[in-house]
Amino acid sequence: MQALSFEQAPPPSVPIRFFLTAPLFMLLAGLLLLIDGEAVMASRWTPAALALTHLMTAGFMLQVMLGALFQLMPVAAGANLWRPSVLALPVHLLSAIGAVLLVAAFHHQIAWAYQLAVVAIGCSVLAFVPAGMLALSRPPGTSHSLIALRIALLAFFATVLAGATMALARAGLIDTGWLRFSSSHVALGLAGWGCVLVAAVGYLVVPMFQLTPAYPRWFARSFAPLMVLAIGLGMVVLHPTAWLPLIGLVALFASVTLDRQQRRRRAKLDATFRFWRFAMGCVLFACAGSVLMIFNIGGNAVALAVGVLAILGGFVSVISGMLYKIVPFILWLYLQPRVQGVPPMTRMLNEQWVLWHLRAHVAMIGAALLATLWWPAVYLVGSLMVVSAALLGGQLLRVVGRARAALRLAQPS
């Protein structure tokens, strides 16, 4: 019988290095908005808008998603990565450096930066994805989360492949005809990799954090495989309406999640729950906006609003809520057997500041939607994003600082 693996969580430094890097990308995104906001709001295809989008996706989101997978795969799915401490170093450095290079390439149209970004992110993916797939192939179970994790990881690989092709086309190395993959790249990245990963995590943590009923079996069993089919349909059929089933599936995920949360048994509404609920609301509006885009209604403002709602409203909200729960818990779980008098999770954070982050975050989304119609509001968005990044990063550093202090007290030098 296979030995059980769930005691083999990686050392806390493995996921936390990714989590601490992420707010730096949000800070850069806020500064970019303050410096170059008008260009960002002019069109989603301007160099500044592409740079901003990739600061949030290839920078902020990717860092947290990789860190979360290092932690989640062994703990929740029994999928042990090979030497996570060794693997995390190149994956972390190459993905972070690659994201910075990619953003610089977009913003200043630098051919060599595109090429170096492809090499760095490509090497990071080639180190992580095969190791991840190998780990995910071992557990005997067929849990819904396990299947969704496998699909998400393959979609991650395909996202980077499509993105690398387009980056090389922008660098002038291959034909610019490859740029037609942009819709597929967005669908693979946000839906196949991002949304399916959120679903894989959601199946576990939504019931766990708020004591809700589990996701319905029919939904959890079929959601990730149907997402694959819907993305495939959109990529193969060259008509915008072919993306409608994918949009419908994403809206269904958000609706089912909100329904689960509505049936929660916990009376206490914490910041993580509020971030999740806000995210799912934003995702529903993003889906409605996507339908308008498909039928060419609303023009540039709707296209920008969909990006705001999906990336900032959906992913960044879920990620922020999760970090506030997961980082203190990882450190508490690590310290508790080793150190006397570990502070409770709730004392590692300052809950008032977490609520201020939630308020700043919601205000930022509101300001960003306003900026799609009246661009000068972008400076408010940039300011609120800088504030959000500082609050998130500050709280995460505070948690790590408390954990280090507890360790120092236990091991006087």
Added chain:
Amino acid sequence: MAVLSQKMAAHHTHCDGVFARAEAAAERADWAACALDANAFRDDVLAHFAVEEDTIFPAFEAATGMTEGPTRVMRGEHVQMRDLMAALVAAAAASDAEAFSDAAETLLILMQQHNMKEENILYPMCDQTVGNDPVVCTAVEGLV
């Protein structure tokens, strides 16, 4: 075959419900109800631990020879949960909202990830190895 899994998971859900009642009482500062539910929660969880530690885990370890594997991890987390439940009950008795929240937040997430590992991995293994053991069946049936 999966009776053990189902019964033990159902008892997790039952304990979650009592926890939620205690926390809801604390939220509305009804400390008498909170103390009653916190005590009931602790007693139910301790009864659950007793069935696992006294019957299921020893039977599993004897059947598989795995004494340093999953059951050791589960026993370790039981110790952590016992400490947090003691803090929870003490906070309810003292009508201390902050201390209650501190214990409840950490206990909830620890308990939920513990239950997830048992329900997804350990219980299915126990179903296969000791699910038909009459002593185990009797102990599991005794949990209400």
